[in-house]
Structures are given as C-alpha cells and as structure tokens.
Amino acid sequence: MSPPELWLPVEINFDARGLPQREKRFLRALIEASDAMEEAFLRQMGRSPRNVGQPIAEALYPPDLTRAEFEAYLERHPDQREALLSPYTVVRRRGDDLIAVPYHEEYRPQVERAARALRAAAELAASPSLQKYLAGRAEALLGDDYYQSDVDWINVVDSAYEIIIGPYEVYFDRLMGVKTAYMSVVGRVDVEESWKLAAYSQYLPQLEESLPYPRPQGHTDRAKANAFAIVRDLYRAGDIRYGFQAIANNLPNDPRVISEYGSKKTFFMNMMEVKLQRIVRPLVEPLLDQDQLPHFNLEADFMRVLFHEIAHALGPRWVARDGQRISVNEALKERYSALEEGKADLVGFYSAHQLIRQGVIPAQRELELQVAHLTARLRTIRHGVEQAHGLASVIQLNHHLHNGAIGYDPDSGRFRVDGPGLNDSIRELMERFLALEALGDYEEVGRLYAEYGRPPDVVRAALERTAHVPVDVRPTYRILWE
Ligand SMILES: [Zn+2]
Incomplete structure (x- = not known):
C-alpha cells in the first residue's frame, strides 16, 4: 500500500450559481441522497475513512469468520445459501448459526434518508424517464429489490443529469467477492x-459472436444494446469516492438485467482528463520508448477505456453447476x-x-491503442496486486514480456x-481468461494468479524510478451554489 501523501489532492468544482432555482433544488436533493450513501458505506467499512487507501469491508461479516468456516457452513445449510451470499445482506452470528440481515434493515436510517431525497429529486426532475428512475430507486433502496430500477436507469434518456446510486460493486468484499458497496455519483x-x-452498439452482437470461448448448451445469451453517457462528474460519495478513482463504469452488474436489457457505460471525462495530465503523463514519459511516446494521446486512451467498458458486457456471464446456472462471479468468488x-x-x-480491421476505426489508431494498452498496464500495476485492476495488469505484463510482445531496454x-506480437499475445491470453470464466474454474484461476501474479523485476525497477509520481488523485468536490 502506498503512503497517503502519494495521493494527489485535486479540487473538482462545479458552478451551479447560474442555474434556475428548481434545478438547484433538484441537485441539492441528489447531493443529499449521495451523502446518505456515504454514511451507509462508512458503516459497511466499519472504520474511519481517514485510513482508507483501498476500501476493504470490515463490517459485512463477523470479524472472526474465515472463508473456510463460511463455506463449510454453507455446505451444511444449503437452504441459507442464497440469503447468506446475497449481494444485499450482511452476515451475522446468532449462537452457532450464521444469519443474513438485509441491507435495508441493517442500514435503515441511511437508506430512508436517501429514499426521501430521491423522491424529492424525482418531483423536481425535468426528464420523465429520470423521474421514473429516481422514484423507483427510492423504493428499491428500501427493499433491496433493484431489478426494475436498474432497468429504468438504463432507459433514462434526454436527461442533463446522471445519478448512479445504490449498492453496486463487490471489489471491497475481500472475503467472498459478493457483497455490494453503497455508492453515488452525480454527473452532468x-x-x-x-x-x-x-453508434458502437450496433457492433456488439458481432463482437460477442467473434469471441472464442465454449458456450454452454442451448446458449442464447446475446449481447444487448448498450447505453452510453459521457458525463462531467460533480459529486462522488461512498465506494466510488475512495481508493482509485474510476474514469468509467459499466453498470448494473445484475446478470439478469444485462442479459435482458444490456448495460450502461458512463465515462467521467473530467476525471479522465485530470488523471491523464497529473498522473499518467508524468508516469509514462520516462517509461515509454521515445519513438512510441508521440502515439500516446487522450483520444486513444479514451477509446481504450470505452472498449474496456464495452467488453465488460461481452463474454460468459453464467456457469453451469449441478444442472443449475450460477453467475460467473459466484463461481469464482474473491478471484472473480x-x-x-x-x-x-x-x-x-x-x-x-x-x-480496425473492418475499417470502422481508423487504422492509425492501431499503434496508439497498443501503446495505450501498455501504458494502462504500467499505471494500474501501481495499484498493487491486492487490487483487482492491479493484479490483472501484472498478469498481462508478465505474459506479454514473456512472449516478447512488450520489450524492455x-x-x-x-x-x-x-x-503484431502484442496482437497475438493479447488474443492468446484472452482465450485463457474467457475459458476460465466460461468454466467458472476457481482452482485454475488460482493457478494463473500463482503463475503470473508477481510483478516482474524490470517492472518493479521501473516503478521505483517513478515512485515520486502520485498513484492517483484524491478529489474533493465543491459545488458553488450562491
Ligand atoms: Zn473494468
């Protein structure tokens, strides 16, 4: 873990002074709902945010519960499995038993506060589709049934504001990788x-078809249309505010919603720009071959992020288990x-x-995207192998260095x-990743991590030379109201 002084403080301001009163009230309601999510998140963490580099949930399970004990318990109590592994319950001890307490009971004061604020925002919202989502989301938080409001959120159109609110990502659940963290982000x-x-949505079915992985029998899952939102974020709360700052996300995570309605990708352009200037450039300049340096640019890096997010909606989502289907992340647990x-x-x-090969993306982007792939690995490796993106990047770098697809002078x-070497190396490793997800092979994923999960020496040395560059930004958000 990096020392806290390496997080570069940046201030993100939004000037709301010129907005109509109604719009200001609407925005204030969204901020209020976000603050409630912040509170709920801090309770999930079970510790002070001052100590938080990468958030780790400490209050979702009994503190002394080990993975082995939990799994043995689930074996003995299959009837409790669904409740205890739900993304929306905390696990508590009662005598010798484990019980599942729904989030909306555990965090009732916070979700009620958020729901009130969301209903107020719904009344003030200018777009009917946003009104529907906000009112539905308030109900969802109160009962932990997110399905319909997830769908409504994807279908929000023509709104000048975006709000992504609720329990979503599972990164901070280091025990089982199934419990979701409360978050909120408000964007323009x-x-x-x-x-x-x-326009890229039309290519999704074709891109899904082209992926080499074993489909289960009777496979009918098709990639659904994607919604895209380019936003300037003006407030973050909860999970998304701590640790590494997301420049994009792809939600919801519910595989049922993705199968039936697709997903929405949100790109936080102001965050992307600030990180590129303050973190990525200073890091990349001494590490990238000087002839290739001119090919590193924001447009290509944005495209890399765009396709990374698109790719979250491609590939296997379900694994066959004992005649049933379970989600890939349930099968792979904390390794997912x-x-x-x-x-x-x-x-x-x-x-x-x-x-690019079909001429949809200009050919000049090819080298730029290859360079962007390398630079993204070098920057995310700094997250450390404890963190999902960091470990994923270490594995890729090891593989590409081993294949000679990435060279080091x-x-x-x-x-x-x-x-050309990188294109091949990526395809080869991709096939392995896809097969592991399709089979939900927990043991084999462990072997992959053991094989490739240690940063190579040349990378370690390079990172030492650039240790003075902050690992990431630490934003504070300020809205000017008057
Ligand atoms: Zn991702």
Missing part, C-alpha cells in the same frame, strides 16, 4: 457526445474481480482491433510494444 451529461458513442478486469482489458483490445529503462 454531455448529451450530444453520448449519442455519438451509441481481477479476472473480470483482465478480461475487459483483453476483450476490449481485441474488439477494437476487429473494428535496460539502458534507457523504457518499454515498447511489438505491434
């Missing part, structure tokens, strides 16, 4: 730019997150490559990509 939507991205992040890197690159200390 660039409607025109968002629509431009929608890093594998899924690596899959998104690899499938994302592969998908963009397919579209010991004299200059710089890395470079071998274009």
